[in-house]
Amino acid sequence: MSIVRSILLAAAQNQAINDFALKSRVVKRATRAFMPGERPDDALDAGAVLTKDGRKLLYTKLGEAITNIGEADAVRDHYLWLFDQLKERGLPACVSIKPTQLGLDQSEARCLEHCLALATKAESVGSALWIDMEDSSYVDRTLALYETVKATSPRTGLALQAYLFRTPKDIERLRPLKPIIRLVKGAYAEPATVAFPTKSDTDAAYEAISRTMLDWATTGECTPVFGTHDIALLERLVAYADGIRVEKGKYEIHMLYGIREKEQARFRRDGHAVATLISYGNAWFRWYMRRLAERPANVLFVARSIFG
Numbered sequence: 001m002s003i004v005r006s007i008l009l010a011a012a013q014n015q016a017i018n019d020f021a022l023k024s025r026v027v028k029r030a031t032r033a034f035m036p037g038e039r040p041d042d043a044l045d046a047g048a049v050l051t052k053d054g055r056k057l058l059y060t061k062l063g064e065a066i067t068n069i070g071e072a073d074a075v076r077d078h079y080l081w082l083f084d085q086l087k088e089r090g091l092p093a094c095v096s097i098k099p100t101q102l103g104l105d106q107s108e109a110r111c112l113e114h115c116l117a118l119a120t121k122a123e124s125v126g127s128a129l130w131i132d133m134e135d136s137s138y139v140d141r142t143l144a145l146y147e148t149v150k151a152t153s154p155r156t157g158l159a160l161q162a163y164l165f166r167t168p169k170d171i172e173r174l175r176p177l178k179p180i181i182r183l184v185k186g187a188y189a190e191p192a193t194v195a196f197p198t199k200s201d202t203d204a205a206y207e208a209i210s211r212t213m214l215d216w217a218t219t220g221e222c223t224p225v226f227g228t229h230d231i232a233l234l235e236r237l238v239a240y241a242d243g244i245r246v247e248k249g250k251y252e253i254h255m256l257y258g259i260r261e262k263e264q265a266r267f268r269r270d271g272h273a274v275a276t277l278i279s280y281g282n283a284w285f286r287w288y289m290r291r292l293a294e295r296p297a298n299v300l301f302v303a304r305s306i307f308g
């Protein structure tokens with residue numbers, strides 16, 4: 001792992017830096033490259049503009065690792081409200097949640113209850129629920145959660161991380177459920193005992209797992225979603241899908257708001273199913289530090305916006 005990436009991911013866990021950043025107007029301004037604003041309305045308005053080219057949206061309210069279960073109830077209520085907003089505004093959008101934000105650390109049973117309620121609500125408004133994957137200590141519990149929710153709400157999707165050694169086995173385990181998997185490279189600081197320490201190994205794992213998912217898509221056993229901004233990799237996967245006759249609508253490409261926007265629009269013009277994930281909320285610090293860690297050149301971008 002590069003030194004800059006390690007420092008940024010360590011800073012993401014530091015409370016003092018977190019508190020400073022949340023109060024700093026300049027840092028807040030710098031986050032605007034990756035989020036249209038803190039308010040749900042900022043995210044909904046920005047999303048409405050993006051959907052003009054036919055792409056879909058994903059929404060996430062930032063905040064993870066809550067400290068009491070009451071907060072999880074409030075997050076559930078917020079997302080129930082959001083689903084109604086999506087319907088009212090006619091936005092083709094899903095919601096992506098983090099299990100720890102819905103109480104996974106405090107009560108697995110309550111977290112499951114919340115996920116089931118959200119997935120049911122999603123389906124009632126023609127949307128779907130996505131479950132994000134957090135650090136490796138949560139994978140077993142998140143898989144169990146997904147298995148239960150997917151059984152009652154079949155449109156539910158799950159993120160899996162290519163950098164974890166265990167992911168090929170996890171996908172194999174989910175295969176009988178015809179899973180909807182968004183494969184991402186992985187955003188957390190993980191030990192070398194559980195994850196590839198080098199980017200090239202992660203990239204290779206990503207491609208191999210993606211090809212497997214596309215193979216399964218030929219028989220309807222998986223809906224693959226590629227959550228990456230790695231354009232060369234995406235082009236290779238598109239060519240592979242073409243070669244084995246997996247049509248464009250049978251897999252999707254998901255990217256984050258503000259990153260590779262021109263490529264998102266180009267994939268859409270080429271007839272791909274594209275979705276942009278938009279984050280909002282005031283608990284942006286940890287999430288923002290992970291975005292910086294993904295591309296240390298972003299630190300220069302922030303420095304430039306701070307120092308003019």
Ligand SMILES: Cc1cc2nc3c(=O)[nH]c(=O)nc-3n(C[C@H](O)[C@H](O)[C@H](O)COP(=O)(O)OP(=O)(O)OC[C@H]3O[C@@H](n4cnc5c(N)ncnc54)[C@H](O)[C@@H]3O)c2cc1C
Pocket residue numbers: 131132133134159161184185186187188227228229230231254255256259260277290291292294295298
């Ligand atoms: C829709 C979506 C959902 C995600 N959900 C999860 C999740 O649930 N759990 C999880 O662990 N991770 C998640 N991630 C983050 C993911 O794990 C990676 O950390 C992130 O996508 C960066 O890796 P990459 O695949 O884009 O490829 P990289 O090889 O890191 O980057 C490819 C190229 O994209 C550009 N790029 C990448 N990131 C940035 C950035 N932040 N700013 C500017 N340019 C950038 C760079 O030019 C880079 O050269 C998600 C990502 C996406 C797109």
